[in-house]
Amino acid sequence: MYETADPKALIELHAVSKHFGEGATRVNALVDVTMSVFPGQVVGLVGASGSGKSTLLSVVGCVTEPSSGWMSLDGEIVYDQRWLSRDLRRLRLEKIGFIFQTHNLLPFLTGTENVMEVLELAGATSVDARTRATDLLDYLEVGHRKDAMPGTLSGGEAQRVAIARALANGPRIILADEPTAPLDSQRAGVVMDLLRRLATDQQTAILVVTHDESLFDRFDRIFRLKDGRPVSTEEAISPQGAMA
């Protein structure tokens, strides 16, 4: 059944569908979505509101269960008519980093503590978690704000701390939902450059939901959805993008 699975793909979906409700109230949120994302790629997921972008991101993030099809993450089949992993949270913790439109930092933790939390959840000691968190924040050039509470960070700073949190456990897959929405064009560009650097440096597969057409040339590929159906897959024209 998985003959077509590409062992190199970090994200692979085959004929994945998702519907909500039944009968007259049935809504097809995703219809026969097949796609692959490879290491080092930054793929844009675009479409109008209600096209199924967020549902697709939620499915790939193992948050929403598909209705049919199969899906593999990092070479492991995780869904085939049912979830195959017994502990989806552990799977997310180890394989997936999430970046949100609104940074979703825990408001009662400092920047460092927000990053440390996911490291400790994965089993790191407090000392190791702090060292790793500090290194990541420095790498993302927000180390000078590591002890600040999220409420005192600027939008760009908060998003970098959120990215540090997403990277903390070294995930092979990063899912970003409108990561540049709250930022001005200059800061949005900085964040996209950062994602590009991460993909290249760490051979991570990054799937980015966005409405912002000015960012399209920064993706390796653009996966377009309409009414839950994939309508096109466009190779990027950006010289930055490079197919694996």
Add this chain to the structure above:
Amino acid sequence: MNLALRDIRHNMLRFALTALGLGGLLGIVVVMMGIYEGALDDALRLPRASNPDLWIVQPLTKGPFAEPSRLPRDTRDLVRRIPGVAASGAVTFQTVQAAANNKPLRLYIQGYEPGRLGGPPSLVAGHDITESHYQIVVDASSGLQLGDQVPLGPYRDPYTVVGLTQRMVNSAGDPIAWTTLLDAQAIQFAVAAPLQRREKAAGRSPLVTADINAVLVQLQPGVSKADVAQDISRWKHLSAVTEKQEEDYLTVFVISKMQTQLGMFMGILIVVSAVIIALIIYTLTMDKIRSIATLKLVGAPDRTIVGLIVQQALMLGVSGFGLGVALTAIFKGHFPRRVLMEPRDIAILFVIVVVICLLASALSVRAAVKVDPATALVSG
């Protein structure tokens, strides 16, 4: 990393105010427990002061504390002759409303025969009664000093304070005073001269009585209390109860209503405390729905979420409990009744607080466990 502590640090003002309010409520519970324990301890001090083996009281009564008991004065002489009796003493009890130093003063007077059972326990100042009349030993809680004079009886004869005891009050919290048996009888039964003259003119006996309320008995070593009590009861016009039975009468018939009343108040306050904890923890949890969804999305197991909520509830409850105990310890001296903080009661209340914290957090835990991690992906 302890998320509960971090969240409390973030909401310190709200947490501190809630803990203070809860501390006030739990402090009232501690005070009520302390008032009951204090009343019980106070009530038992009087029967224990003379340390008798037996109380001789009027038959078919539970006197002299739970109900009136009247005996002829010569009962003491009759009892003294029973084999096995080492010492005895006739006593009377009465409450009087007096005044001293221009202030109203309520006293519980015990009349006794100096040199016999029934006198005041160890004095903290002064000496025992040395004269037949108009001397009084009183508890220091009355505010009286040595040498003060207290007018008592129908003629308001001045009684001079010659000795002071400490922490000797009755079950109502009134200071105990000791006078000679004759003085106590006079205070209780003597009537004013005009009334005496009227009684005499009517051809009736003067209104004087020499009744007593009880006889205290100490037995010789090795003598069975039950055997002597049985001997005394055979006389039919007397009833003998052990010290333990007398204490039970006090506890069951005199203090029990107070216990029930305070117990009901405590129950209500504990329920109110539980509701407050539940509401606050639920509110704190609802404020954190997005954070909880994010935690779930990034891989936090349910035990992390549950731990966050339960620990917060426990921290709130334990902080409130600590504040309540501390406030009670600080202010207990300002209550009109003695507040006796027994470690056993404090420990029981602590366990109750822990249990209500766990119960109060159940609603929040249920709500948190149901949070869909996809909520974190929704903008807003």
